[in-house]
Amino acid sequence: MDNLRSDDLMHRQALEILPWYVQRQLGPEESRKMDAHLATCSACRREAAGLARMFNVHEQSIPDRAVDEKRLDALFARIDQYEAERPKVQQRRATDAASVWTRLNEMFAGWLARPALLAGAAAAILAVFVGVPMLDRPASTTQEVLTNAMKDPFRVTFHLKTGQDAAQIEKIIDTARAAGKIAGNYRIESHSTSEYTVVFDQKPDVAAISQLVSEWRNAPNVADVAIDTGPTR
């Protein structure tokens, strides 16, 4: 006799997970419940048989496809390029992080080597407590940012809103290039699905880039734009 309910599994629930039962992708507990339900439900047994045949035909319809060796070679070339550039990026980040401490160490070493400077220690400590937060925070004016950033290559980091990708940045940059506000070539480095750094091979005009960054920050798909202000490149 067909029951709409088995011991502890509703027929509808059984119907929902039936495809994964057929594909042997249920856990032991769900499989046990399905076994019990199918023993009393001919409708689900028919459905299971149909699904099994469907999956079988589906599998047979998938053609064998060999790996495209040229594409694999191209992928390895891409990896080689990435690995060649990675140490530079890591070194720059490490240098950025270490620079504050390096400056402090040099400062204290100088004082110890020349006791005469100890007289100024109190003032220096005060300066450190004020200066360190200043070093960590973004430069306070556009001019400071640009002074730090106008090194070669010039880098701008974009934080995009959810669902956007590098194509959005290409569009923004290409628009600026078409308007003559940026010259030369550029490449885009992806750090995550939302963070990209654009590396320009030519230094931009200070006034132009200042205006452009303001415009880019207000672009509809952009969450934020930051000029890369690392002290060393």
Place this chain on the structure above:
Amino acid sequence: MALQQPMTTEVDDDLALLGRIARQDRVAFEKLYRRHYRRLFHFVTRVVRRDDLAEEVVGDAMFAVWRGAGTFEGGSSVSTWLFAIGYRQALKTLDRNRKHSVVDSDEEALTHVVDTDPAADPEAAAASDADAARLQRAVASLGEHHRVVVELTAIGHSYPEIAEIVGVPENTVKTRMFHARQLMKRFLTRSEQNKATTLTGADSPWTTYAQTI
């Protein structure tokens, strides 16, 4: 079943390979690539519906694997993680190409799928090939959300894995699969009615499956 999930030893091996990839082992990377290529390519093709785009997506996904191997936390299988990456890359590619009108509509994509299938020629196709072609039509007739769940189930992913790959709750996966089956049955029933005298005959898998409504 050729496309079923890797065996347990392979799952363990995937994890070992990923550990080696995190240490920049190219041999391990190539092994992982070759092991998952066919299933990943097939799945991605069903999302972007073009072989050339699917190749790009597979390349992008595997590049992401190389870059992110060291960040894998083991919360899922490597295969699930890989397919999740592939799915996200496929959606990005699909979105980018839709903007450029590469694939204008589902109808056009369906035509593409059917027209490129050699089994679409009834003169040359055996009955099983015709069944496969009709299955392709039925699956291709589904919307993207339903189609992805069907494809991932067919190649051997559990519903919790599919939930993780697609990024939706498990109950949503079950519901999408349930509705996809109803839609496919309707499609196949119409197909059977329209082609009552075709090669497959009354005992085709699709007749059987459609009759389980």
